[in-house]
Amino acid sequence: MSLIGKRVVVIGGTSGIGLATARAFLSSSASVIIGSRSSAKISEAIRALPGPVDAHPVDFRMDNELERFFAAVGAFDHLVVTAGQAAMGPFDTLPMDQALAAFDSKFWGQYRTLKAALPYLNPQSSVTFTSGVYALHPPKGGFVLAAINSGLEGLVRGLAVELAPIRVNAVSPGIVDTPIYAGLSEQDRQALWQDLAQRLPVGHVGTAEALAECYVFLAQNDFSTGTVLLADGGAHLGSA
Numbered sequence: 001m002s003l004i005g006k007r008v009v010v011i012g013g014t015s016g017i018g019l020a021t022a023r024a025f026l027s028s029s030a031s032v033i034i035g036s037r038s039s040a041k042i043s044e045a046i047r048a049l050p051g052p053v054d055a056h057p058v059d060f061r062m063d064n065e066l067e068r069f070f071a072a073v074g075a076f077d078h079l080v081v082t083a084g085q086a087a088m089g090p091f092d093t094l095p096m097d098q099a100l101a102a103f104d105s106k107f108w109g110q111y112r113t114l115k116a117a118l119p120y121l122n123p124q125s126s127v128t129f130t131s132g133v134y135a136l137h138p139p140k141g142g143f144v145l146a147a148i149n150s151g152l153e154g155l156v157r158g159l160a161v162e163l164a165p166i167r168v169n170a171v172s173p174g175i176v177d178t179p180i181y182a183g184l185s186e187q188d189r190q191a192l193w194q195d196l197a198q199r200l201p202v203g204h205v206g207t208a209e210a211l212a213e214c215y216v217f218l219a220q221n222d223f224s225t226g227t228v229l230l231a232d233g234g235a236h237l238g239s240a
Helices: 016-027 039-048 063-073 096-120 143-162 186-199 208-220
Strands: 007-011 031-036 053-057 076-081 121-130 167-173 228-231
Touching: 007 016, 007 063, 016 031, 016 039, 016 076, 016 208, 031 039, 039 053, 053 063, 063 096, 076 096, 076 208, 096 121, 096 143, 121 143, 121 208, 143 167, 167 208, 208 228
Parallel strands: 007 031, 007 076, 031 053, 076 121, 121 167, 167 228
Antiparallel strands: none
16 A cells, blocks of 8 residues: 555654654655654654654643644544553552553553544554553563553454454564663663673664554555554563
8 A cells, every 4th residue: 555645643753663653654755744742852853854744742641632633633544653651660669650650641642542533534544553562571570561562452453343444553562772761871771782682583672763664564554454563573582
């Protein structure tokens, strides 16, 4: 399915995987609209992307903001959501409010986004959520994300039936080198990548560009729905 002239909304399209995905859709001659909570990041993304981009601030945890966002966007063809907050830590000490905030962001944020977007999606459109490899292979302290990601993958399968012929899929990333790790020093980050690379079958951590190709594929492939596309370098095999 050609993406030429198609309108693609990327929520979370201002950094990391979302920004790379917006760039990949632009390279496929799609028209891209990005949404983010940060107006400053929106400005940075517009400067970084290689083509004209429409952008609006939106907090996907807020129904009224989502409704305003999609009313401004109007009819479009493909929805991608890469945004989402995490919560990590031991079960006995992780504050309940952090676990609830992570669900409200990554699970309910994606749910709310599609709910608000649905009136503007055409019947040949697609929706791609973002889960994660912790659904299959959670580390210690990763139980909240394991639950959220598993719930999202079940939601994808249910919505693929519920909303047909709109296609609903998800990308499940593993460890990806993105600005989320910017808090680490360069030395510590490189040491982490080297350690993980030695334990992954592919021998390296992921890039945002590699993950972006997954979102483009799922938008283009009109025979994929209810699918979780795993791109984790083999982490689900238990080696990392």
